[in-house]
Amino acid sequence: xxxxxxxxxxxxxxxxxxxxxxxxxxxxxxxxxxxxxxxxxxxxxxxxxxxxxxxxxxxxxxxxxxxxxxxxxxxxxxxxxxxxxxxxxxxxxxxxxxxxxxxxxxxxxxxxxxxxxxxxxxxxxxxxxxxxxxxxxxxxxxxxxxxxxxxxxxxxxxxxxxxxxxxxxxxxxxxxxxxxxxxxxxxxxxxxxxxxxxxxxxxxxxxxxxxxxxxxxxxxxxxxxxxxxxxxxxxxxxxxxxxxxxxxxxxxxxxxxxxxxxxxxxxxxxxxxxxxxxxxxxxxxxxxxxxxxxxxxxxxxxxxxxxxxxxxxxxxxxx
Ligand SMILES: Nc1ncnc2c1ncn2[C@@H]1O[C@H](COP(=O)(O)OP(=O)(O)OP(=O)(O)O)[C@@H](O)[C@H]1O
Ligand SMILES: N[C@@H](CCO)C(=O)O
Numbered sequence: 001x002x003x004x005x006x007x008x009x010x011x012x013x014x015x016x017x018x019x020x021x022x023x024x025x026x027x028x029x030x031x032x033x034x035x036x037x038x039x040x041x042x043x044x045x046x047x048x049x050x051x052x053x054x055x056x057x058x059x060x061x062x063x064x065x066x067x068x069x070x071x072x073x074x075x076x077x078x079x080x081x082x083x084x085x086x087x088x089x090x091x092x093x094x095x096x097x098x099x100x101x102x103x104x105x106x107x108x109x110x111x112x113x114x115x116x117x118x119x120x121x122x123x124x125x126x127x128x129x130x131x132x133x134x135x136x137x138x139x140x141x142x143x144x145x146x147x148x149x150x151x152x153x154x155x156x157x158x159x160x161x162x163x164x165x166x167x168x169x170x171x172x173x174x175x176x177x178x179x180x181x182x183x184x185x186x187x188x189x190x191x192x193x194x195x196x197x198x199x200x201x202x203x204x205x206x207x208x209x210x211x212x213x214x215x216x217x218x219x220x221x222x223x224x225x226x227x228x229x230x231x232x233x234x235x236x237x238x239x240x241x242x243x244x245x246x247x248x249x250x251x252x253x254x255x256x257x258x259x260x261x262x263x264x265x266x267x268x269x270x271x272x273x274x275x276x277x278x279x280x281x282x283x284x285x286x287x288x289x290x291x292x293x294x295x296x297x298x299x300x301x302x303x304x305x306x307x308x309x310x311x312x313x314x315x316x317x318x319x
Contacts, residue, residue, distance in 0.1 A: 003029035003037045004054045004289065005094050012041060012050065015093050018084040019100060021046050032195075034291050035211070037096070040103060047103035049079065052096040055287075056211060061097055063138045065089050067131075067187055067213050074130045077123065077206045079104055106198030106205030112229060114244045115202040121245035123204055124192065124225060125252025128218045131187035140188065140216030142273050144173055154279040162300070169272055169303070176265045180258045188221040190214050193228045219259045222249060223270040227302050235298075235305030243315045250317045264311040271306055275299035 006029070013024040022045030030038040030049075037052040053061065065081050069089075072080025079101035081089035091098050109116050140146075147170050155163045189196070190212030198205035230241035255263070278296035281287065 002031060002033035002035075002291070003039070005037045005052050005096055007037075007039065007050075007052075007094060011094065012039070015050075015091070015098070016041070016043065016100075018091065019082055020085060021048060021082060021100070033209075034287070034289075034293075041100070048082065049101045049103045050093075051099050051101065052093060053098070054096065058097050060138060061090055061099075063136055064210050064213055065099070066136050067134060068210055070134050070136075070187075071127060071130070076127050076130065077104070077204050078210070079206055079208060104198050104206035104208065106200035106203070108195040108197065109199045110194065112194060112199075112241070113202070114240060116199055116204075117229060117241045117244040118248045119199075119202065119204050120197065120225065120229065121248030122252060123207070124189075124222065124245075125249035127189070127207075128184075128186055128221065128249075129253045132184065132218070134187040134215070136187065136215065138214045140190070140214045140220065142190070142212070142277065143216060143220070144170075144177060144269065147173070147269070147272060147276060150280065151276055153284050154276060157279060157283040165303075166272065166276075169268060173265055173269045173272075176262060180262060183217040183219055183259055183262070184253075184256065185216060186218050187215050188213060188218065190221065190224070192221060192225050217266075218253070219255070219263070219266050220270060222246075223263075223266040224274075227267060227271050227274075227299075227306075231302050231305070235301035235303075236309055237305075237312050239312075242312065247315050247317075250315075254317050255314065260314055263314060264306070268303055268306045271299050271303035275303055 009024060009027050012027050016024055022043035024043055026042040028040045030040055036054050039050040041048040041050050068078055068081055071078045082100040083089045089099060151166055151170060189207060189210060192207060196209040197207050226242060226245060230238050230245060232238050275296055278294050281293045282296055
C-alpha cells in the first residue's frame with residue numbers, strides 16, 4: 001500500500017471546497033507508489049488524484065508545480081496541477097504538502113510494444129524540444145557529482161570486483177565528460193520508467209511522478225528511458241525498441257555530435273545512477289515503511305550488459 005497518511009472523507013470534502021471541482025463522491029487510497037500517499041478522488045464532475053508529499057525536499061515542490069504547469073500549457077500529456085479559485089495549486093492537508101491532479105487514463109506498460117515505444121520517444125523528444133525554454137532551474141541532483149560523492153557509502157556492501165567496477169566507471173565518466181563542453185540543457189523528467197507512464201492501449205495517457213524533475217543534460221533523460229524501456233531480461237538492449245524510441249525522439253530533437261559521442265557513456269552512467277540509488281535504499285538509508293525496495297541487481301546487470309555490448313550505434317537520423 002502507498003497510503004502513509006490516511007484521510008477521511010470529511011477532510012477531503014473540506015479540502016475540495018477551495019477548488020472548482022465539484023462535490024466529493026468517493027475517496028480511495030492507491031496501492032502503487034512508494035514515496036507519497038496517493039488517493040483517487042471522484043467528484044460529481046471530475047476524476048482526480050490527490051497526492052500528499054511524505055518525504056523529499058518540500059521547498060522544491062514549487063519547481064515541480066511550475067514545470068508541470070509549463071508542460072501542460074504546451075499540451076504535453078502530463079497531469080497539470082489543479083489550481084484553486086485564487087490560482088494556488090500547492091496546499092497543505094493533514095500537515096503534509098498536497099497537490100490535486102486530473103486522473104489520467106491508462107496503465108503502466110510492462111512489456112511495451114513498438115507503437116508504445118514510438119509514442120514515448122516522440123513525446124519525450126517533443127517535451128525536450130519545449131523544455132529547453134523552461135525558465136525554472138533545479139540542478140540535476142543525481143548527476144556525476146552525486147555519483148562521485150555517494151558511491152563511497154555503498155562500497156562496503158558490494159563485492160571487491162564490483163567495488164573496482166564502480167570506481168573505475170566513475171573515473172571513466174569523469175574523464176569522458178571533461179573532454180566535451182556543455183551538452184544541450186533543459187528540464188528533465190528524471191525518472192521516466194515504464195511505471196511512470198500510463199498507456200490507454202497505444203495512446204499515452206500521461207507521464208506522471210515528476211518529483212525527480214530537474215534541469216540538466218537532456219541526454220540523461222533519454223538514457224534513463226532507453227535503459228528501462230529497451231533492456232531485455234539479461235540487461236541487453238532490444239534492438240527494435242532501441243531503434244524505435246531513438247528514431248522517434250530524434251525526429252523531434254536530433255542529438256548533436258557531442259551527445260552522439262558521449263551516448264554510450266551516458267547509458268552506463270544512468271545505469272550506475274540507479275544501481276547506486278537502489279543500493280543506498282537497501283543498505284544505507286532504508287525507508288520507514290516495509291514496501292519491498294527496487295532490486296539494485298537489475299541495474300548492475302544493465303550496466304554490465306552496456307559495458308559488454310559496447311557502443312550500440314545510434315540509428316541513422318532520417319531527414
Ligand atoms: N495523475 C494520475 N493519473 C492516474 N493515475 C495516477 C496519477 N498520479 C498517480 N497515479 C497512480 O498512482 C500511483 C502512485 O503515484 P506516484 O508514482 O506519483 O507515487 P510515488 O509514491 O511517488 O511512486 P514511486 O514509487 O513511483 O516514486 C501511480 O503508479 C499511478 O498508478
Ligand atoms: N524509478 C526508481 C524509483 C523511484 O525513484 C527506481 O526504479 O529505482
